[in-house]
Amino acid sequence: MTFVFLLLLILRIKFILMENQNQSESGTKHIIQSLLVNIAIAVAKGFAAFMTGSGAMLAETIHSTADCANQLLLLLGVKQAKKDADDEHPFGYGKSVYFWSFMVAMLLFSIGGMFSIYEGVHKYNNPEPVHNIGWAIGIILFSIVMEGYAMISNIVEIRKRKKLISFFRYLHVTKDSDLIIIFGENAAAVLGLFLALIALLVSHYTGDSRYDAIGSLCIGIVLIAVAIFLASEVKSLLIGESADPEILEIIHEIAKAENNITEVLNCRTVQQGLGEVLVCIKIKIVPDLTTQDISLLINAFENELRTKRPEVKWLYIEPDFQEWKTI
Structure with missing residues (x-):
């Protein structure tokens, strides 16, 4: 039996x-x-x-x-x-x-x-x-x-x-x-x-x-x-643990290559499961960009990051013109 x-x-x-x-x-x-x-x-x-x-x-x-x-x-x-x-x-x-x-x-x-x-x-x-x-x-x-x-x-x-x-x-x-x-x-x-x-x-x-x-x-x-x-x-x-540090390195590389982004002010990553990552980014951009320019900039950033790291399932990018400090 x-x-x-x-x-x-x-x-x-x-x-x-x-x-x-x-x-x-x-x-x-x-x-x-x-x-x-x-x-x-x-x-x-x-x-x-x-x-x-x-x-x-x-x-x-x-x-x-x-x-x-x-x-x-x-x-x-x-x-x-x-x-x-x-x-x-x-x-x-x-x-x-x-x-x-x-x-x-x-x-x-x-x-x-x-x-x-x-x-x-x-x-x-x-x-x-x-x-x-x-x-x-x-x-x-x-x-x-x-x-x-x-x-x-x-x-x-x-x-x-x-x-x-x-x-x-x-x-x-x-x-x-x-x-x-x-x-x-x-x-x-x-x-x-x-x-x-x-x-x-x-x-x-x-x-x-x-x-x-x-x-x-x-x-x-x-x-x-x-x-x-x-x-x-x-x-x-x-x-809630941060994701692979390599993701953060790629984010900084993408930002550095983009002329309209002057700095990555802050970035948080969270591993949400096997092959699933949540990313929140605050970037400093050059002034005088139109709303459409900012939208295109963010979309291009998202596409490039997800192409290089497909596990980034949720991605939130906030643009700003001023310095930002962690409290």
């Missing part, structure tokens, strides 16, 4: 993937890839936990199951972010993906991290022998290969997007919350699997199952640390 359910779910996911095959910028491809991997791994880990009675393997099973739920939430967030703007949400629903990314971090903290710590404490106080360790080792190695493949795919995608900045700097400044969440989950999973493998081996060769419980505790700590990092990064985007 379980395998029938998994087959139907995988077919449904493949249908979603077909719907999005021409929308690679939406970020769903790497989410679906990680979801498929985690479904297989969760089933395998659950079987290993049942066969061995290992607390570390049970913690890993819950971790992978939570990851599956997390990736479904990310898909929901990406889908909601594509909704058109309306009267109630004039700037669209782009930040939905940030909300669901934050929820994923919270679930990783609570379901993944806290449960693993609880299981570790419980198994440490009530140790049970670990048996059939061969099943666990085989499935852990299988999971490491699968999770490692997913993590490497994430790294390849990050390297494509990060341009000239360093890898770790990109993790901090990127607006692609979905990709960072998936990478964080996969990296935590790989580290957790190595911890589970070490805990099982030490427990087996020493005959002390408390080492298995310690492994579960360590996995929980890793998950909580990753969840706190991800929540902190997504919180900044959810509150």
Whole structure:
């Protein structure tokens, strides 16, 4: 029955993937890839936990199951972010993906991290022998290969997007919350699997199952640390973070090349979602321009900026003749 359910779910996911095959910028491809991997791994880990009675393997099973739920939430967030703007949400629903990314971090903290710590404490106080360790080792190695493949795919995608900045700097400044969440989950999973493998081996060769419980505790700590990092990064985007600094550089370049603009008095950018940016600009223009001249000037500015940075979805330009200071 379980395998029938998994087959139907995988077919449904493949249908979603077909719907999005021409929308690679939406970020769903790497989410679906990680979801498929985690479904297989969760089933395998659950079987290993049942066969061995290992607390570390049970913690890993819950971790992978939570990851599956997390990736479904990310898909929901990406889908909601594509909704058109309306009267109630004039700037669209782009930040939905940030909300669901934050929820994923919270679930990783609570379901993944806290449960693993609880299981570790419980198994440490009530140790049970670990048996059939061969099943666990085989499935852990299988999971490491699968999770490692997913993590490497994430790294390849990050390297494509990060341009000239360093890898770790990109993790901090990127607006692609979905990709960072998936990478964080996969990296935590790989580290957790190595911890589970070490805990099982030490427990087996020493005959002390408390080492298995310690492994579960360590996995929980890793998950909580990753969840706190991800929540902190997504919180900044959810509150309202400035867009790519490159946009501001392009704005100044356009203004400098226009003879009728003497200065960019002020500029504010806000990341509204995946590939959606709000820009507000106040420019100082030469005096004696007619209303029509100003209108043509602003239209030309907008067209050039949107041509160079199509993600600028909302753009407001205010002309002025005098200096303007931020209060």
